[in-house]
Amino acid sequence: LLDISWYTESMRAGLPVDIQDRHKLQQQQVNQAELLLFSVPAYACQRRTTLVNHNTALTDALSLLAENAELSEEEGRGVAFRRAAAVLKALPSVVTSMAQLEGLPCLGGHSLRVIRDVLENGASHEAETTKQSERYKALKVLTGIFGVGAKTADRWIREGIHTLQQLRESAQTLNRAQQAGLDHYDDLNQPVSQTEADAIGDIVQKAVACVLPGAQVTLTGGFRRGKDTGHDVDFLITHPEEGREVGLMPKIVSWLESRGFLLYQKTTRNSYLESMDGPGRPASNMDRFERCLSIFKLPDVEPQGTKEGPISAAPQKRWRAVRVDLVVSPISQFAFALLGWTGSKLFERELRRWAGHEKAMSLSSHALHDNTQSRYLRASSEEEIFAHLSLEYIPPSERNA
Ligand code: DCT
Ligand code: MG
Numbered sequence: 001l002l003d004i005s006w007y008t009e010s011m012r013a014g015l016p017v018d019i020q021d022r023h024k025l026q027q028q029q030v031n032q033a034e035l036l037l038f039s040v041p042a043y044a045c046q047r048r049t050t051l052v053n054h055n056t057a058l059t060d061a062l063s064l065l066a067e068n069a070e071l072s073e074e075e076g077r078g079v080a081f082r083r084a085a086a087v088l089k090a091l092p093s094v095v096t097s098m099a100q101l102e103g104l105p106c107l108g109g110h111s112l113r114v115i116r117d118v119l120e121n122g123a124s125h126e127a128e129t130t131k132q133s134e135r136y137k138a139l140k141v142l143t144g145i146f147g148v149g150a151k152t153a154d155r156w157i158r159e160g161i162h163t164l165q166q167l168r169e170s171a172q173t174l175n176r177a178q179q180a181g182l183d184h185y186d187d188l189n190q191p192v193s194q195t196e197a198d199a200i201g202d203i204v205q206k207a208v209a210c211v212l213p214g215a216q217v218t219l220t221g222g223f224r225r226g227k228d229t230g231h232d233v234d235f236l237i238t239h240p241e242e243g244r245e246v247g248l249m250p251k252i253v254s255w256l257e258s259r260g261f262l263l264y265q266k267t268t269r270n271s272y273l274e275s276m277d278g279p280g281r282p283a284s285n286m287d288r289f290e291r292c293l294s295i296f297k298l299p300d301v302e303p304q305g306t307k308e309g310p311i312s313a314a315p316q317k318r319w320r321a322v323r324v325d326l327v328v329s330p331i332s333q334f335a336f337a338l339l340g341w342t343g344s345k346l347f348e349r350e351l352r353r354w355a356g357h358e359k360a361m362s363l364s365s366h367a368l369h370d371n372t373q374s375r376y377l378r379a380s381s382e383e384e385i386f387a388h389l390s391l392e393y394i395p396p397s398e399r400n401a
Contacts, residue, residue, distance in 0.1 A: 038091050042105040043358075044083070044350035044401035045391060047090045051226060051400050054094045059085040061114055061124040068130050071139040071150050077110075082346050084111035086401040095119070138162035144189050146181030146295065146323060147174075180264035180295055184321035188295070191229035192322050199301040200233050200324055203261060204252075208237055211251040215239045220341035221325070226397040232323035236341055238334045249290040249328050256294075263321055265294040289333075289366065292326040333366045335379045340365025347399040355389055363389070 040047055053059060066081035083106040088095065098116055101107060107115070117124045130136050141163060142153035161167050164185065174182065181188065201219055208215045218224075221234030237252070239245045249267055256262050268291055299319050329337035340348060355363040361377075362369045368377045368388055379385045386393045 036093075036096075036100050037102065038095075038100060038104060040087055040090050040104060043354045044086045044090075044347050045354050045389075045394065045399075047086075047401065048394055048398035049086065049090045049347075049401040050398055053089050055088040055091060057122075058088050058095065058115055058118050061118055061127040062088070062111060064127045064131060065114065065124075068136055068139075071136070071143060071153070073150050073154075079349070080106075080108055081111060084108065084115075086346050088115075089401065134162065142167070145178055145185060146188055147177030148181065152178075177264065177266065177293075184263065184295060187321035188323055190320070191231065192233055193302065194223065194228050195301050196298060196320075196322060197223050197230065197233045200296055200298060200322060201235070203256070203296070203298075204235055204237075204324075204326065207252050207255040207261075208248075211255055212239060212244065212248055214241075215245065215248065218338060220327075220338060221343060224342050224396045225344065225400050227400075232325055234325045234341055235327070236334070236337055237326060237328045238331050238337075240331055242331050245328050245330055249292055249326065252326065253292060253294075256296075261296055261298075263295040263297045265292055267292045289330075289337075290328045294324045294326065296322045296324045298322050332378075335381050335385055336363075336367055337365050339382045339385055342396050342399060344399060344401050347401045350401065351389070354391065359389055361389065 062081045062085035066078045066085065069075075069078035069081060087104055087106045095101065095115070096119070098112070098119065101112070101115070114124045114126060117126070135157065138157050138161075139150070139153050142148055142156055142161070143150060145164075145167075156167065156170075156172065159170070159172075161170055161172070164182070167182070197219065201217065205217050208217050216238055218236045218238075219234070220236045221232070222230040223233065237245070237248065239248070253262070253265055253267060257265070269289065297319050298321075327337065327341060339351070352363050355361040355368070360371045362371060363385075368379065368385060369375070370377055370388075377388045379388060383393050
């Protein structure tokens with residue numbers, strides 16, 4: 001772009017500006033407007049969203065409001081804010097004016113008001129007020145306990161419990177997960193690093209190799225998308241021979257348990273995956289799908305140099321608690337499980353919405369069903385699933401919507 005300061009300066013100095021210059025300026029303004037107007041497709045699964053975000057001030061405000069809506073069990077509002085934030089995360093540069101947002105999808109009235117507030121005043125009044133509110137703070141603290149969801153937190157708040165101290169002093173009975181969550185609260189609220197994720201990966205790999213040689217372990221979740229920290233570590237386990245994975249989870253769990261690596265574990269049939277399945281979910285081969293929610297006891301892997309305590313203090317803790325999710329999938333469903341467990345949550349939600357609304361298909365972490373043809377579409381790689389859905393392939397590092 002040409003420098004237009006000459007024009008403004010001439011005007012300010014009261015110098016004559018000829019008609020050609022005026023035309024030149026108008027043309028420049030048109031070019032500039034074209035350059036700064038953004039355009040993105042409507043579904044997050046049609047976009048490439050890397051971890052580089054040029055609009056964190058805007059997306060932080062919208063994400064906070066999304067989180068508050070989710071914690072208040074207002075799912076619709078939560079999704080609306082998440083979608084708006086995701087659109088801004090996909091923009092190639094910083095937004096400086098409302099005019100640049102014209103024509104962008106997923107920006108509803110409420111989100112636009114939040115954005116305007118940030119652009120004009122440097123912060124969103126609504127997001128700031130929410131962040132300071134007693135209710136939000138209490139919801140954050142209580143749902144920060146592993147095993148405590150929005151419903152439980154809300155019930156406790158209505159009973160006057162806002163802090164961990166108040167919870168500990170109350171007569172509330174906690175289930176096993178919540179008790180473990182409370183016991184390891186500080187550790188579990190400290191982000192997991194890539195080094196720690198790798199160390200856990202080594203342990204899981206060793207366990208799996210011992211109990212079923214040939215079985216494969218894949219890191220999924222945020223770490224597969226290239227994030228350098230996470231709230232947990234997610235793994236997907238399979239075996240190249242269909243059926244060999246049956247009964248694998250209990251064996252992995254006892255291997256880990258007998259070596260003292262587990263502070264808590266609960267193995268379930270995958271209810272979370274089932275609940276997000278559409279009508280097309282396969283009923284019979286589902287029974288094999290198992291998920292283990294666990295808390296690992298990870299021996300120290302990060303350098304301890306910075307944590308200097310008095311010599312006489314109690315012996316230093318040489319491990320930390322880390323949330324780990326293990327999922328076992330038969331090889332025939334592996335590609336679907338891998339796609340479903342890589343995330344982000346919004347990317348997954350958008351894939352399923354795209355499948356349903358645009359392709360008349362039902363996508364789950366087990367299968368893809370074509371509702372028009374009444375048949376399942378096979379796939380042995382994520383690329384094939386994107387192709388079935390007529391979507392350009394988006395690699396994990398660009399699924400950070
Ligand atoms: N997932 C999903 N829908 C959910 C929960 C999870 O589609 N409601 C999928 C997408 C991500 C994957 O499971 C793992 O979940 P998390 O660990 O919660 O997400 P993450 O992206 O790994 O985030 P973090 O880095 O904080 O662990
Ligand atoms: Mg994760």
